Every structure is written in structure tokens, then in C-alpha cells.
Amino acid sequence: MRNKRLKDIKEKLAARDYRLTPQRELILEIFAENSDRHLSAEEIYDLIRQKNPDIGLATVYRTLELLEDLKVIQSINFGDGCARYEFTGDRHHHHHLICLECGEVEEVDEDLLEKLEQSIEEKHGFRITDHQVKFYGICRRCQEKFATT
Amino acid sequence: MRNKRLKDIKEKLAARDYRLTPQRELILEIFAENSDRHLSAEEIYDLIRQKNPDIGLATVYRTLELLEDLKVIQSINFGDGCARYEFTGDRHHHHHLICLECGEVEEVDEDLLEKLEQSIEEKHGFRITDHQVKFYGICRRCQEKFATT
DNA sequence: GTACGTGCAAATTGTTTGCAGCGTG
């Protein structure tokens, strides 16, 4: 299954005459191993150097740009001053819960947005292709922290 | 009415021992005159210099930070590499429609999110204090442009 | 051998900071 994904990506690349180089594969590996996190370019760079110290930060940025173009990953801004990425893959659409206290990011499965989208398309004549929903607040753990203080 | 808003802001500032200087007032004026747009720091800087050429970019940034702190304005990231701002004012909460073709940003009145928020609070124990919803797609005008081509 | 890819260093861009001087309560 994992190999299928890799093969898919390789085909997407090939369709544009791009190659699946060891560096690119390593970056994809990092993503697969950290699918629960939202890594920044710098963080990916640090992780990747543990596997291959000779990789350049510019390569990381270039690869991220490429993968985003191919819609393999997508960039999200959590307001901490750098872009963060996540696999788009075949995953179900989801929202993000951002804790204002500890910065932790949780994910919630998509729900209840179809009706809203439909009404917007009708009222505004705007054809929606994607959306991004973020909720800010205090996560359960931080609420408990406060409660016991 | 407008004056009331200004007076409110002045009070908010005073509550923290800050002053409503001519520069700050000018920036608020720019916001009022461009309430249909989402200006970036640089754009505000350019507009403001037409009124007073001696103002510094750093002052703009510092004022924006201050006004955001006071919740007079709020920052939004539309993915174009810089922060953009809008009055929070007494306006109704709203979503943003971002056209991937021309970059134009439209606003939609808030709707239908209460149920979703409630279910998230219950399932995740996450206390939501704010949210941000963006829809990406093609605006009416761009669709028409394509249709006639 | 012709592109694509890479690492490195330098360049760019949005934003922040240090500092000396100004102005207002």
C-alpha cells in the first residue's frame, strides 16, 4: 500500500519529466514517519540531515514547492511565522484545532460544510474548489492544567 | 457614529496608557477608507505616505501590532506572503472567498457554524474561542471571463 | 549529452529591534 503511494507520486513526477531522486524520496519518508505532525521546512531539514547530512536546505524548499504543485502535500499557515505541510494523500478532508495556549494542533474530520458551501455557491456565484477551516481555542489538556492550578 | 468608534479606540488605548497619536489616527483613517479591502503593512505604508510622507514603515508595523493586541483589527493570511488586516469592529463574523484566478477576496456572512463548533467542543473537549474559514475557488467574474473565451 | 537536480552562498522579502531624539501628560 505504501509502495503504491510512492509509485503514484513517481508517476506524477514523471508526467512532468521530473525524477524521484534519493533526496525527494527521503523527504517523502520523513512525511510518512511524521504523519501526525505538521512539519516546517526547517524541521524537515533537521530530520533529514540525520539520515543524510549532505542535503541542502534549498533542496528541501524546492522539493516542498514541487510536491505542493503536484498536490501531494499542502501548505498551512498556523500563524507561527513559517509554512507547515501535510500530506494531502487520500485522507479525508479535515479541520484544524489550534490551541492558543500550547500551540498544539489537532485534527477533526470534515463535517457539516456541504450545506454552507452549496448556499455560498448559489448566493455568490463562486465556484468552490477547496476550503480551509481553523478553530482557535484551548485544548482539553490545557484546560485541565488551568483547572488544577 | 464614526467618531464613537474612534473614541472607543482611544479609550482602549488609554486603558493601557497608550496614546492616539496622529500617525495612529492616520492608519485608522486608512482602514476606514478601505474597509472593502484587506491591506498589507506595505500597502498601508504606501497609502499613508500620500497623507504624510514622513511616516516610517516600522511605525506602521508597530501600530498594526498594537491594534491587533487591542482587537481593533485582525490579521489574516491569504497565502500571498504577507499578513493582511481588517477591522474587527462591530462587524458580523464572516468567511472569506479567495479567487484562485484573480486573487480577489470576497466576504460572506457567518452561517451554519454553530452546530459544527458545538459538536467539536463535545467530542474533543476543545474550548473554541475563535475560528477562521476560507473558501478557495473561482469567483463569478473569472468564471464569466472563461465562459466567453 | 541534454536536461533535470543538487549544494552552497548570496540575495530578497516581510518583519522586528536598538537607539537617540521628540512630544505630551
Place this chain on the structure above:
DNA sequence: CACGCTGCAAACAATTTGCACGTAC
């Protein structure tokens, strides 16, 4: 006079770019 506020220039941090070399079809 104390302190907030300013403009300017320098500092910073995330990201991009130029370039010469490497490498896969």
C-alpha cells in the same frame, strides 16, 4: 521630567535564486 512614540538604520528569519557541478536517462 518621565515615558510613550517616532524615524531611521541595522538586524533577523523564512524563503528564493544564481551558479557550477553532478547525475540519470
